[in-house]
Amino acid sequence: MLVVGAGPAGADLARQLALQGVDVLLVDRLPSLERAAFSSAAMPLDALDRFGLPASVVAARWRGWELFGPSDRRRQWKSGRTQGVVLDFAALRHWLVAENRRWGGSVRLGMRALACRQEGDQVLTSLADGLGQRLEVRSSWVVDATGQERSLLGDPPRNARNPLVAGVGLEWLVEVPDPCWERWAERLAFCLGSDWVPQGYGWVFPMQPNRLKVGICRLLDPRRPQPPLGPLLGNLLERLFSPAERRAMVVLDRHGGQIRSTIHRREAHGRGRLIGLGDAVSTANLLGGEGIRHALTSSRVLAPLLLESLEQQGEEPALSTPLGRYPAKLRDALGWRWSLSGRLARRTWLGLNGAGADQRLDRLLTSLEGGRAEDLSALLFDYRFERYGLRAMPYLLGWR
Numbered sequence: 523m524l525v526v527g528a529g530p531a532g533a534d535l536a537r538q539l540a541l542q543g544v545d546v547l548l549v550d551r552l553p554s555l556e557r558a559a560f561s562s563a564a565m566p567l568d569a570l571d572r573f574g575l576p577a578s579v580v581a582a583r584w585r586g587w588e589l590f591g592p593s594d595r596r597r598q599w600k601s602g603r604t605q606g607v608v609l610d611f612a613a614l615r616h617w618l619v620a621e622n623r624r625w626g627g628s629v630r631l632g633m634r635a636l637a638c639r640q641e642g643d644q645v646l647t648s649l650a651d652g653l654g655q656r657l658e659v660r661s662s663w664v665v666d667a668t669g670q671e672r673s674l675l676g677d678p679p680r681n682a683r684n685p686l687v688a689g690v691g692l693e694w695l696v697e698v699p700d701p702c703w704e705r706w707a708e709r710l711a712f713c714l715g716s717d718w719v720p721q722g723y724g725w726v727f728p729m730q731p732n733r734l735k736v737g738i739c740r741l742l743d744p745r746r747p748q749p750p751l752g753p754l755l756g757n758l759l760e761r762l763f764s765p766a767e768r769r770a771m772v773v774l775d776r777h778g779g780q781i782r783s784t785i786h787r788r789e790a791h792g793r794g795r796l797i798g799l800g801d802a803v804s805t806a807n808l809l810g811g812e813g814i815r816h817a818l819t820s821s822r823v824l825a826p827l828l829l830e831s832l833e834q835q836g837e838e839p840a841l842s843t844p845l846g847r848y849p850a851k852l853r854d855a856l857g858w859r860w861s862l863s864g865r866l867a868r869r870t871w872l873g874l875n876g877a878g879a880d881q882r883l884d885r886l887l888t889s890l891e892g893g894r895a896e897d898l899s900a901l902l903f904d905y906r907f908e909r910y911g912l913r914a915m916p917y918l919l920g921w922r
């Protein structure tokens with residue numbers, strides 16, 4: 523079995539297969555997994571348990587929300603209990619890959635997959651290392667876990683009813699003095715409104731002591747000129763941190779990336795013996811720019827189906843074969859609220875471009891003010907819109 527891409531999806535799948543004794547090779551084009559730690563990686567507490575993640579991959583815990591904007595509004599929701607964690611993305615990937623090795627799986631870093639083709643019941647995948655040396659790997663299945671790039675599967679055909687929606691993010695990891703860190707500790711802070719980030723949002727997340735992640739993410743609107751991210755991040759830093767705090771701030775890393783998903787996830791999840799996983803089949807949720815949990819969900823769905831197919835030495839994934847059931851099982855696992863959250867993402871972020879949209883967002887946030895931090899977590903992480911019942915529905919349906 524060849525798994526291409528050692529992100530959360532591919533590395534988790536490889537470790538599950540290796541644990542079951544499958545001969546698995548995991549490759550990634552990155553020479554080191556410390557590089558490109560592009561994800562800010564906030565997640566709710568229950569996901570840690572569900573995916574069996576250890577404390578060593580956790581950078582910080584949080585127990586409340588702080589929302590800045592629209593304009594100068596500021597709202598807080600606090601809980602007495604831990605609500606979630608911010609993962610150390612590099613540590614997470616490192617741990618998953620180490621587990622795969624521990625269970626006997628092979629890992630080759632610095633190897634880029636170029637293409638694959640099926641020959642009979644085998645797949646031949648061409649790989650190249652950093653020096654351009656080519657290598658062909660023969661396997662019974664290939665998993666494309668290369669994230670939103672979909673390096674082997676390719677983008678789904680253009681479809682006006684289910685377009686591929688893209689967002690771009692930029693994030694700095696900064697070191698700050700104690701009093702500044704304490705101000706941002708134990709909460710997820712977001713900046714919302716078109717004068718903060720048009721078509722998107724900004725954030726400040728606590729990391730290890732004295733470290734913060736400050737970032738912005740914006741959905742791309744092909745119909746409008748798109749403001750560059752750098753000045754938007756500069757504006758956010760200026761508004762959130764005093765001149766003295768900015769002078770004392772040390773930038774440890776700058777990174778960023780893209781997030782791309784279709785809203786309804788109706789694209790093909792594979793081709794012959796090539797199967798897509800994680801962001802490669804649109805498991806990144808556009809509402810919260812969140813994909814790690816869902817990438818792990820996709821590997822939890824695919825692993826048993828692949829094992830079943832390997833046992834049966836399955837043919838092509840027709841609907842009746844274990845892998846034929848993969849798209850439907852993944853849709854079930856992501857839940858019926860998924861498409862609604864995607865629609866809300868498009869409406870909220872792409873529409874966030876002026877005073878009218880700010881006023882609508884402000885009314886929605888005001889309607890959420892009386893709720894608990896737990897309810898806001900359920901809304902943003904579990905897409906439980908119905909908890910807010912009729913208060914949020916008019917916004918979701920576009921009536922206000």
Ligand SMILES: Cc1cc2nc3c(=O)[nH]c(=O)nc-3n(C[C@H](O)[C@H](O)[C@H](O)COP(=O)(O)OP(=O)(O)OC[C@H]3O[C@@H](n4cnc5c(N)ncnc54)[C@H](O)[C@@H]3O)c2cc1C
Pocket residue numbers: 526527528529530531532549550551552560561562563564565633634635636667668669670671673690691692693737739777778779780781799800801802805806811812813814815817
């Ligand atoms: C700025 C930003 C902030 C984010 N913040 C959060 C957040 O707070 N919480 C959250 O849950 N999610 C967040 N996400 C999204 C999350 O990072 C992704 O959804 C998640 O990492 C997807 O996992 P994956 O394994 O499918 O793909 P990826 O993590 O993208 O992994 C794909 C891997 O494939 C490798 N690869 C690509 N092409 C090839 C090739 N041809 N050959 C070999 N290897 C290849 C890449 O190097 C990479 O290691 C954020 C994303 C961005 C861009």
